Amino acid sequence: FLSGKTAVVTGSNSGIGLGIAHELARAGADIVLNSFTDAAEDHALADSLAAAHGVAVRYIQADMSKGADCRALIEKAGVCDILVNNAGIQHVAPIPDFPAEKWDAIIAINLSSAFHTTAAALPIMRQAGWGRVINIASAHGLTASEYKSAYVAAKHGIVGLTKVTALETAKEPITCNAICPGYVLTPIVEKQIPDQMKTHNMSRDEVIAKVMLQRQPSGQFATVEQMGGTAVFLCSPAAEQITGTTISVDGGWTAL
Ligand code: NAD
Incomplete structure (x- = not known):
């Protein structure tokens, strides 16, 4: 049902994006993939996605830590019916030790990038007469954990931006919502496992069960396919009146 629509997904050469x-793409949308790299594999990934789903897929390099690059991504895409603000990074440290440059990078990539892409995309959506903005927040957009100050601040911030975007488009056939995943086993999470094994003196399996999934009552990771399915739902007619809200896909984390 999304054929004829184009989706721009930031930070989409791995993981949830x-x-x-x-x-x-499975639902028929043409896709613009993005990351800050411009490797042969990035373009090959676009080709394989196109072949798998029979849609048009382009890879456009743009660094989501830079406002001008964020806006240029949307301009180069030219069309943007569905905008998925997904690019994100993580850094874990107590506030007094938290490197200021990491704080700046996380706020830029996880929060400010969505402001810039949304600013560039809304006029295009208005001209097309339809639009969906989907922000990938986190359970950490609704709750906190120690040592993740920048990430939790950025994710709470993107939930706020989601509400404002929804209000500014409320009278139009445009919606804006945030998906709040719990733990999903992607590279961003995989990278945290060795540190957690050292910090807690635990095996990989213990870290997964006792540290990561301890907050996730289902005891299971959520999957990238489930995030994709939720995004497809937000683009469907059933979701036309869903705007300015969050959808948790977190195995019960935020019910605790
Ligand atoms: P990931 O590391 O696999 O993906 C992050 C993506 O962002 C990659 O494609 C990377 O290339 C891209 N990226 C990083 N810096 C960029 C930059 N400067 N410019 C452009 N692209 C950049 O991680 P993921 O788990 O797939 O995370 C995707 C989103 O989901 C993030 O916003 C993350 O905060 C959020 N999230 C993840 C989880 C989880 O458990 N994995 C949970 C909640 C929220």
């Missing part, structure tokens, strides 16, 4: 790109 790529999973969302797959599910939107």
